[in-house]
Amino acid sequence: MRPRRLRRTQWLAGSAVALALLCAGAATVATARGGGSEPAAVSAPAPRTPSADSADAGFAREMAVHHQQAVEMSFVVRDRTTDEDVRRLAYDIANTQANQRGMLLGWLDLWELPKTAPDGQEPMAWMSGHEDHGGPEGHGGGTAGFEARDGALMPGMATRTEMRQLGAAEGRKAEVLFLQLMTDHHQGGVVMAEGCAGLCAVPAEKRLAQGMVEAQRSELDLMADMLAERGSAPRP
Template sequence: MWWPAALAATVALCLGVPALVAGGSSASGTDTVAAAPVDGSPEAGFARDMSIHHQQAVDLSFIVRDRTTDTAVRNLAFDIINTQANQRGMMMGWLDLWGLTPSSAAKPMAWMQMGHSYEPHDGSLMPGMATNTQLDRLRGLSGREAEVFYLQLMLDHHKGGVEMAQGYVDLAKNESEKRLALSMVIGQTSEIKLITEMLAERGAQPAS
């Protein structure tokens, strides 16, 4: 079930990560190497927090996959599982390369440096994340009810994810991680439009 994340971590470590520590070229053409990010940096904080955020999106998508036969919803869930599991694997691989732990005692989103006021509750650690109560409710639904509730939860999830990814883009010092965050902004913004249309097709509205 979790092979995409493991594969992505391996790819990040073996191929993609060296670009993160390459600082560019000097005027003489000699390559320079930047220091690895440290605890408390936006790079470390974003990798840790977005990994948690992505993991819940994967969990939500696995739940709905087994509770509906609707092709469009199952295809969306499959895309989210593969995309976000792979992106999570990359971020976890970077943390390992930097010699940092996959989690820290810092308050979620503290790295955004903007005094974020979101208060974690019932398992929802960051904006857009579903609560434990909502996860339990989704597990108890099936058919159209499961589809609609999943789409509502994922719409909010993507909105929170876009906010966090854009927050990192605005602070980024590592170009590879910045490109990944920007791809999240673009990809999830596109899926927000798709999910909104899918809700309308089912005669439903966003939850918030």
């Protein structure tokens, strides 16, 4: 009888875990769709999902692209320097932004929306009407008057030329260029995340955006210190 009781206990435990995971998954979907914690009435309609031209969808699409370049830059500098502080920062950025990118693309799948902007829509169109934030013109500044150029599709993104320069640099030169490029990148990312925090409607996405603002501002301070240690500074 003992083995049978053990098997039954294990089966019940496994069923409980499966049920918990199912409930957690349902809660995650409800949150991403904009639902709250209160149970919906039986007759309530299904939660509305963002439209393709909404701030929620625009931020998810464009920040996923923005994050992808940060991941690429982090992997490049990892192989161009032996400095442990820079490599550790690059590792943290790559992991954090790769995970966030997965969340953003997952929401687009959940909402059954395309991962590319509608035909004819300009970059950053979803931020129309949001108060512009100041910053170094041409680098991580605000979105007013922003024009995509040489592969830099959004504020703060490095151009193809700059990415080639980073790939060719070594040692201290690679460290300084990475920190300068990533400073610009974070400044542009903060502008975009602040835009979502103000314009997006999905609570989970707004919370993610606000978390990005806080984390990237902290890393901006760290990178300024690291540049100073190397006798340099963020680009004007």
